[in-house]
Amino acid sequence: MIARAAILSTGDELTTGRIADTNAQWIADRLFEIGVEVVCVLVVGDFPERLEWAWRQALERADLVISTGGIGPTADDLTTETVARVVGVGLVMDEPSADTMRRFFAARGLDPMPENNLKQAMIPAGAVVVPNALGTAPGYRAALGGKHVVVLPGVPREMKPMLERSVLPWLRAQRGGEVYLARTFQTFGISESGLDQLVAGVVDPAEGRISFRASFPEVSLRVVVHGTPAHAEAGLAAVGERLRARLGEYCYGEGPLTMEEAVGRALRAHALTLAVAESCTGGLVAHRVTNVPGSSAYFLGGIGAYANAAKRTLLAVPEDTLARHGAVSEEAARAMAAGARRAFGADLAVATTGVAGPDGGTPEKPVGFVCFALASADGVRSATHQLWGTRDWVKLLASQIALDMVRRQALGLGPHDPLLFRRR
Amino acid sequence: MIARAAILSTGDELTTGRIADTNAQWIADRLFEIGVEVVCVLVVGDFPERLEWAWRQALERADLVISTGGIGPTADDLTTETVARVVGVGLVMDEPSADTMRRFFAARGLDPMPENNLKQAMIPAGAVVVPNALGTAPGYRAALGGKHVVVLPGVPREMKPMLERSVLPWLRAQRGGEVYLARTFQTFGISESGLDQLVAGVVDPAEGRISFRASFPEVSLRVVVHGTPAHAEAGLAAVGERLRARLGEYCYGEGPLTMEEAVGRALRAHALTLAVAESCTGGLVAHRVTNVPGSSAYFLGGIGAYANAAKRTLLAVPEDTLARHGAVSEEAARAMAAGARRAFGADLAVATTGVAGPDGGTPEKPVGFVCFALASADGVRSATHQLWGTRDWVKLLASQIALDMVRRQALGLGPHDPLLFRRR
Secondary structure, eight states: OOOEEEEEEEOHHHHTTSSOOHHHHHHHHHHHHTTOEEEEEEEEOSOHHHHHHHHHHHHHHOSEEEEESOOSSSTTOOHHHHHHHHHTOOEEEOHHHHHHHHHHHHHTTOOSOOGGGGGGGEEETTOEEEOOSSSSOOEEEEEETTEEEEEEOSOHHHHHHHIIIIIHHHHHHHTOSOEEEEEEEEEESSOHHHHHHHTTTTSOTTTOEEEEEEETTEEEEEEEEEESHHHHHHHHHHHHHHHHHHHGGGEEEESSOOHHHHHHHHHHHTTOOEEEEESTTTTHHHHHHTTSTTGGGTEEEEEEEOSHHHHHHHHOOOHHHHHHHOSSSHHHHHHHHHHHHHHHTOSEEEEEEEOOSSSOOOSSSOTTEEEEEEEETTEEEEEEEEOOSSHHHHHHHHHHHHHHHHHHHHTTOOOOOOSSSEEO | OOOEEEEEEEOHHHHTTSSOOHHHHHHHHHHHHTTOEEEEEEEEOSOHHHHHHHHHHHHHHOSEEEEESOOSSSTTOOHHHHHHHHHTOOEEEOHHHHHHHHHHHHHTTOOSOOGGGGGGGEEETTOEEEOOSSSSOOEEEEEETTEEEEEEOSOHHHHHHHIIIIIHHHHHHHTTTOEEEEEEEEEESSOHHHHHHHTTTTSOTTTOEEEEEEETTEEEEEEEEEESHHHHHHHHHHHHHHHHHHHGGGEEEESSOOHHHHHHHHHHHTTOOEEEEESTTTTHHHHHHHTSTTGGGTEEEEEEEOSHHHHHHHHOOOHHHHHHHOSSSHHHHHHHHHHHHHHHTOSEEEEEEEOOSSSOOOSSSOTTEEEEEEEETTEEEEEEEEOOSSHHHHHHHHHHHHHHHHHHHHTTOOOOOOSSSEEO
16 A cells, blocks of 8 residues: 655756745645655756656655656656656657647647657656646656656646546555545634644544644644545544534634635625724735625725824724824724724724834834724724734734634624733 | 755655745755755655654755754754764753743743753754744754754744854855855736846856746846955946846836835835725735835825725715726726825825626626726826736736836836736
């Protein structure tokens, strides 16, 4: 059974730092889900000796080598000839691939096709073609030298569907009748290590494997269960329920789900409209809300009131409030939220005002001091938090808190004290 | 002289696909600038045998190994003990680092510090500490086994300043009297391949090396010149001038400079204030403007008028304009810009309205159809562009066009027709 894989990424663009190796991450993530362990990732530029070294190491350390890049038509595309040399196999022309290429060029009025393209149809004898629906270079997989080899192009939008459609089904079949089922819980308000402690002992390692991913300010938790289809499904339901109970209020949703999508679902479910009034987040809350397709159904708009004059004229924040408490105050936030709700005629309005930094902090209201308010038919709720970090972090974290306030209000949940930052 | 480097990235989060190895890219980019070639990147999880294999391979293939990750306080942080084992050197406690750690914990009221943290102060005998201003784990560099070794933490925001401040100056000195000077040109409105063609032949490869990086919607061009200080400086000035002339209006600035920073500089230089009125960009223009520290000096605020009612009441867009031309029209954009300029009392106001998608397109105004307007004391200018891509791309590209309009107006430049998208 294929248990251990090596990922090989080739291209000068990777070793000169022009692009990050996102292919390796994507492939590793897919392999993790089906229980294949990645023992190493090797990245080399387009040099024959380096490529040969990488292939020899990869073949020695793993049952399966997945390679991306180096299968184009030009002289510095060396992957296939390197594979052939390292495992000692001859190359043959795959005629169907050559025909597909000729048709690709003819359809674009580029015939006759430059002959160097045919290089891309040369594959190791006995290899199985992995079709490429989006480009000219096909990939292939082969059993060579007692190991399995998968060779794919480096362009992510070509590589991903090829792996997804042709390689993973084969790999799952190689791994027997077992299936791998995953569930992801999206959390906010708790750190990765806090989450690790919170769920300690909930899932026995024999039942499922848990992993975390922190993508500030969110941390997601994924559990993967494997076994026969019936066994895995029952197992996932059982561990899912226990995790859900333990995560409690920290979990704002399941599956790949952003906070702004969770907000959209909550607003739609209760037929509520939203407006925003932003000072320190400067448009970020509105930007995130409108990232969700169809958000125009519930989002009416926002007012970014950076200057005090705008807070007075557009949001009707009383002069007296600003003079007595300052623009960064819960009182100002409350007036902003109420003002935005009126101005847009919205069901809910959320407001932010604070010190994003790096300048503008005072001993009493240091950088990261942010006030929030949410206005609804029930009145106005507010809170102040002491956040931390650079300007972009403060903005992002503040936008997350504001969005979570909207979500909780829409769902009828009470306020929530996150562990991640101090309430003032 | 140090000519060839290997980069070693460790951590289960990399081999299970939870995060991409952006550290390796960043380091490779920095090394490229000073002429050090990256022969390979090796990525392994936190396993003693795998880490040892990676270190042996890296030390064999390169003069310099730069490692990130695996130097925290827990049992699965194995980097330093692996280095010691592979090169056969003892570990010593770095007392200043231990003291710094104790103070770090005490300052947060967390004393006594958990003893396992002291593990982070153990470094190979003879190594030089690389201070970590943002975390508890120091890094180090050492000459071991005839090679140079640099060990840094895996957290990017800790690693980057450590490499920048302590490692690169040392590495430049190691590379002898030659210096490597780089200049980056930030462009907008032209593709990477278009830029490649545009500057073809401008710089002789013997004079300097050119590379491109596309970070949608911007493409930057970097030229690196090396030699003696006087030679390199003169060379960079010469190729810089030729490139500047060839790039012309596509270049909006030099150095690491975002479009929003360029906008900020232009507004400050001419003492102008800005307001925005956003429909399809939904807060993104304001968000980007306010990402710049100190933007409150010129940014007055914005109105995100998603709903038509908001366009009428907050921006005074005439009912008749919306009825006759629709909310997505140059006429509406012009009224929005003029309305925002009045509402905030700003010198300049920019407006966007369009179809971000994926729904809402019509044959006449398909997804990606976006209208722009800029109001100033000179009156109102407007334009319509047909953009492409997914919702987030349309928003991002539209925000970029809007920001560039502001920049050009502030600098007194005329309108500019980018190659990247069609003007309607």
